[in-house]
Amino acid sequence: MTVRVLLVDDEELVRSGLRAVLGSREDIEVVGEVADGAVVVPAVATLRPDVVVMDLRMPLVDGIAATRALRRLPGQGPRVLVLTTFGDDGNVYAALHAGADGFLPKRARPAEIVDAVRVVARGESLLFPAAIRALAGRQGGSRALRVELTARESEVLLLMARGRSNAEIAAELYLGLQTVKTHVSSLLRKLSARDRTQAVIAAYESGLVPLA
Template sequence: MLRMNDSPIRVLLADDHELVRAGFRVILSAQPDFEIVGEARNGREAVDLAAKLHPDVICMDVQMPEINGIDATRMIVADPTADAAVLILTTFDNEEHLFNALDAGASGFLLKNSSPDDLAAAIRTLASGDALLSPAVTRRVLQRLTRADRRSAPQPDAATTADLTAREREVLVLVAEGLSNAEIASALFVGEATVKTHVSKILHKLRLRDRIQAIVFAYENAVVVPSSNRG
């Protein structure tokens, strides 16, 4: 479902703690461009409501009864009728949750101790079609990619950067550095629609699902190198 630019961002809250949902509801309802369309108390309800209500963004807790947030994310992403972007609200108590959620197809990750402004900005980012990794989460991803065990990182199907144009490779580098489409457009002095086209072509050529896989691909294939390994 394509959201009109002037329509509110439809948000589904999924958390088994009523007080947490209430807090998010108060924070987001104060924003004029948000509409809370539903609340799920567990992963099963999140999957069902995603298909029924067609939200733009789902704020998803990881540890929930019946179906956990990671499995619920995987089911929602796999359902062609439920086209919401999933924002995982996470802690670092269990690093595997982060990488399992990434592999499940989540579009964004945000720490639960983030500010209300950061939460609202993250939802807007996902609703605009961008993916989001908070700086702290990005550091964890890059740390994981520099280890010997990379089994949790998504792997493309033998794709290489050989088919990318010079501009597409440049865009891939900026995506991997965590820039949004708007920031890339500003850096390259082009329109945001042009950047979106480049990103779409990059994902297609490299057989990647989303921007987060593109980030992982870029570091795994030395398109960019973690700063600790440079020099």
Template structure:
């Protein structure tokens, strides 16, 4: 076995589904993702109904869904894909605008992140890998406007909690999650092990009744641990 084959064998390949009703956009994303050794496009869909069907057939690691599609929009498709896969398939939403009226609803449905359609190639690859790995990703533009427009207005959609329910360390971890740090980065910042970070995350998620890191970001802003613009 030569070095190139051995390296490819060791790679964790992300199996992706791309859904967008605009053929040019969809083909562009498929072609770009197809250039990477660690990403394999296992299906394409032109609307939400097809996306759900293909996801059921292929069981992708990641579904890249346009938020606005005919027959079944990206949010409805995301909700069904996540439910059918038990959360095994992660969802990355595509949006044309920095603030789409459905962004909050998509987060509530379980989407792991958002990507603007005019994102650069490196931004696309970074987003796919981050979300496929189970982490949340929101662009700075979306995060700032999302929090400003929706968090306070729709806080009732998430259970009410207070910072007092968390230990000092758990509050620190939640703050760093909201600032976009990965588990490894949080461990380095707090000088603790990755395992300890995961333990703190599991505990604070249980206390705050959170499903994923995207919800954790919203709650952190709602609790005042971080503020817009920080």
């Protein structure tokens, strides 16, 4: 299946570079590009991308607000991959809270960008456990959650926070894959999380998973 991608960045040079990198792959099609978050929603409605590669800092509407607007759309909506520059930690964290499915530094190698688009297109979250842990630590870990997790759910959550896939969790805990999926679904519900990224953020902020 071809992954349809929309590029959102106010720098034409960045968009051109991303188009060259992504468009050279047979399984990826860049269906459009826009220069500001203000026009992301109508562009998505017209172009129907699977993945939006989103810059954070744009002159009219930033990537955080644009991501939030996409998440308010009815239905599944596109996946959002945030591209960041050094020093954008606070904005990255806000974007993840807004519903972004992962983040990648703009200095990433072409192959890493291609892999990231494929990962989020598959419905997975692009997690960098050490980075998310550091971001959560800078936010103060002040989120209060009243949830009761079983011992097994706590084990699964810890491994999710370490970036393990469902298959890796199943192997490590000697569980069936479907059992792990059931635990993950239960965790998302209990943590009021849209996806794994949101669940891991909530776990760090609430102290369910230690930052150290």
